[in-house]
Amino acid sequence: MNTPQEHNANARAEALAAVRDMGMEPTSRVSYHSEGRVLIIGIDEESALDAARKLREDLTPAVLLTANGESTEADGIPVLYSQGREPLVEGHLGSFMVTLQIGGKTANVATLLNSAWNAFDLVLDLGLAPLITAEWPPVGYFAPPFGDREALDRALEALGDLRGEFEKPKFFRYDPGICAHARSGIRGCTRCIDACPAIAIRSLGETIEVQPELCQGGGICATVCPTGAITYAYPRPADLIQRLQTLMRHYREHGGEDPVVLFYDDEAGAEILQRMEPLPGQVLAVEVEELGSVGLDVLLAGLVAGAREMLLLDTPALPAKVRRNLQEQLGHAGVILHALGFPRQALRLIQGGSGAVSSTDPMPAIHPEQVAASDRKRLTLFAALDHLNAEAPSPQSEIALQAGAPFGEIHVDPKACTLCMACAAVCPAQALSAPGDTPRLEFTEGNCVQCGICEISCPEHAISLGPRLLTDARQRSEPRVLHEEAPFECVSCGKPFATHRMIEQILQRLEKHPMFQDEPSRRRLMMCENCRVIDMFQGSGGGTV
Structure with a gap:
């Protein structure tokens, strides 16, 4: 048995x-092309040239030394001295741009070494510390620890195989429509940018960009994304x-x-x-x-x-x-x-x-x-x-969570809120809304990802976040009123267009403004947009809008 x-x-x-x-559902591919142009960056001429000689059977090497000296050619290998300037290395397999700041201008190292080149396919960094600090450096960049002979030998062996055409999966999918990164210039969620070990994600203002050539499929961006704007594509969550x-x-x-x-x-x-x-x-x-x-x-x-x-x-x-x-x-x-x-x-x-x-x-x-x-x-x-x-x-009916959790509510201070609806206008997850003509702020908790854009955008500092999990599905999905006031009606036509609190605050803030010292100008502040324009052109009390 x-x-x-x-x-x-x-x-x-x-x-x-x-x-x-x-x-698994297939994903698209990312392609690289390498002609074998390799730049060796180092501080010691002998070790850099030794590596170059070992590589030139399969690749076309050039050397950049971060020291003072006269540029030369050794055994047919071009050698450039940076005169102590630290180079900037950017790019990936097949397209590495290496630059130096010379006389206040940016100089392309590939052009300085060989007028026919504008980029390198590969980089071997033999400096004291890596010039690219990503935990996962780009494909084609190698920085063995200084003085580690075994690591250098492994890097040389790997470099020799990187000439030709290469492919890898495109590991991610991105939906900017549900991204909570930013709205109206206000920065919100940066979880994916902060988490990426390849430094492959950057801000594009309202949205983010994942650079597929730098992405190495770590997947943590999708794991920390609160909305699902980034999803892992190989395999998809549904497949897994x-x-x-x-x-x-x-x-x-x-x-x-x-x-x-x-x-x-x-x-x-x-x-x-x-x-x-x-x-x-x-x-x-x-x-x-x-x-x-x-x-x-x-x-x-x-x-x-x-x-x-x-x-x-x-x-x-x-x-x-x-x-x-x-x-x-x-x-x-x-x-x-x-x-x-x-x-x-x-x-x-x-x-x-x-x-x-x-x-x-x-x-x-x-x-x-x-x-x-x-x-x-x-x-x-x-x-x-x-x-x-x-x-x-x-x-439980609700569970309090730690700050940074992707679930929660928002609290609105009714004494401070003027129902200007700036928060609803910028909410990327449609958790906040202003339905109808009545001054009312509604909140759907199941949509809230605690990005904080609403809190930052509120001019009255009336909003604060409350991370929690609401376990009742109906309560999560149904909008609830956070704050509501009776509308303020236009003193000319009677149309509701703001709240009493908002008009009171405007009058108070402009109380000492020289353009609003007469009664007609102050009265115009209590009119809707159309009546204000009409009143201005009728000339009752001057031309202040």
């Missing part, structure tokens, strides 16, 4: 076989959730019990996983391109599908930015789980090693459910959270 562990291992084998051939749910279903159907899902990346994670073998029978290992792409929508969908734990396998290769942001996301989820009476440890980042997947505090058994496998992040999150609340040992 099989032991429980052997029984679970057999069920796991059947489940893994069931998902082995499940496909569907794969996960299918895996869990087949595991249960074949008699498996207490499933634990372990996500690992296909490089460093796969190596560590091999050293952890054999895994306990109930551990279902799921390979992903990058660990940072596994967001809370996927993790919570796994708990809802019946996983007792959802684990992420940390590795030394995981960028610090990715690790920090994953921990922050898991922290928000942990607060919710704890409030519902579930263990925080059911979602966690683990280090590889003996006993890493063992836990003394797994999720209690719940009725498994399959949430809709959707790329609409908040739809998936709320569906999973609603099911967990329904199954919770301690169901």
